[in-house]
Amino acid sequence: MKKVAHAFALSALLAAPALAQEVKIGFVTTLSGPAGYFGQDARDAFNLAIEHGGGTLGGAKINLLVEDDAVKPGQGKQIADRFLKGEGVKLFTGIIFSNVAAAIVPDILEGGGTYVSLNAAPSELAGKECHRNYFVMSWQNDSLHESAGANATRLGYKRAFLIAPNYQAGKDAIAGFKRFFKGEIAGEVYTVLNATDYAAEIARIRASNADMVFHFIPGGAGIAFARQYAASGIKLPQVVSGASGDAVIVKAVGEPFLGTAVSAQWSSDLDNPVNKKFVEDFQKKYGRMPTQWAAQAYDTALGIASALKANGGKFDQAAFRTALNKADFQLTRGPFKFAANQHPIQDWYAMNVVKDAGGNFVLKLDQKILTNHTDVYGKDCKM
């Protein structure tokens, strides 16, 4: 008899969350491979935001379904498909890499889902293929590199040497940098994607008359490049976007990276209460400095929370869209609005790699370099 009672009590417990308003969020991200730390930081920060909301986002109980895409578009597609059709997920986020996003975001949108990006934002989806159920809370990809170009111009460099892998995101990086760099280009190198040895390219940097180097080599290869660059003895200053100089890379490369100019839409020492709480609690909970990937994910969770809250803790696609577009939230990065293509209008900051009191290599805020910056593709977006 007692057993039966127990069983009843247990099933009542199990059934309880299903009765409360629960919103499923499909979190397709990259947790494995050299770039696995991106997804790890994003996931952890997203969970922190849920914890800060008392187990909810905007009053809606959240069921976060996290899966690893391993940077394989095919694998990501399968996961998204399962979430959409098997689990009935309507709200998605989490994708790190643009090639994965380009493969699965259209599927999600066609399947009636809503996607709120916390990282990847390829140009097509900002322009011609923009969609009313697709929001970006990070940045349009080009903006990262545009900020580096603007930063290099501000620092007074005249001749830039550019290096990126020979694929779409690499070419976009170089185009983005050039769009905001006023000096001349001393050299431009496209490497084999996932190359490990950069000796030939580094020698070309040495032989050029450049006064600075901009590089965008994502993932673990970027660390290999930075170390080989350091070992080459070239003293040319580096100006990079946050993608090539986040907290993890800065820590891994260490001393040789000192003085590098980095730019991003967020810095750990931005002075606002949301950011202070985020940085402090993230460190307390996970025992490491949050990267910009973590801050973006936390901000995305806050954005989703604001839209769910406006609808009484329920997810309704049209109402969610209207509410999110109002951008009624305070983020870790400060002021934020959505442009017509539902991509950010936001400020960008310059940072420098310095050694802190404890002898660690960290990013330190320098100054604001771009105000109310948005992307160039919005004009092609007809919703």
Add this chain to the structure above:
Amino acid sequence: MSLVIEQILNGIQLGVALFLLAAGLTLIFGIMGVINLAHGSLYMTGAFAMAWATSKTGSFWLGVPYGLAAAAIAGILVELLVVRRLYARDHLEQVLATYGLILFFNQMATIIFGRQPLLLAPPDALSGFVTILPGIQYPVYRFAIIVAGLVVALGLYLLIARTRIGMLVRAGATHREMVRALGVDIRLLYTFVFGLGALLAGFAGVMAGPLYGVTAGMGEQILILTFVVVVIGGVGSIRGAFYGALLVGIVDTMLRAFMPGLLRTFMAGQEADALGGGIGSMGVYFLMALVLALKPKGLFPAHG
């Protein structure tokens, strides 16, 4: 001019690393007739063991023997457990089995060490730069790789050309049946050759670790170039592997370095850079096709 010299050194450094891998591969194919796709896995084994031992002991120099021993032992085990059963089979089955070994080794490395690349710094003695010629500085570590590789090449030459075991290896490469007929314990010779090839691959892996970082799957990145070297040099020929490796290393580096500049003289900048980068990475395969067209058995064929 200094750029050309520096790039030639970079080419030699790549060539030397390729030689260490190609020597083992070409010996194993030349003597046992086995296509060993898992050769890159032995390179990775050496790098991982070395990175692990270095992090445990805190010393690069103590890590090196661990890396070499691990690669050699892994090689001997692979020969005893898997490859030994493949000698009599055809090449397709060998390729399938050794491809399976690649998957096995990569997954094993992922399970044990995770997917984050292991980074290790070169020892202090090999950090910094040497001045090769006035005005030309070169990283000590890359220079040390060149020196170590050439020393190993010399040692290998002496071993093959001047010792009894080397005589058997040479005889095995050219007249396999005759060696067997003369009553030499061919199984022991096979195991020795496989172990030697693994040791050389492990040495290449050990040297590559501090330069590129150590990750699962690192072996396959270099394995393809290694096969190009073996084909260009002539299958089964150590001498061919040596010259082939230097040729591939230098051609690959020079094309990557100078092709865009060359194209720039008659093309728009950005297109030249993109196209030059593409041609640069295809160059060695053109070279291989050219060699195969002119000398189908490679530059230094082992069998007559």
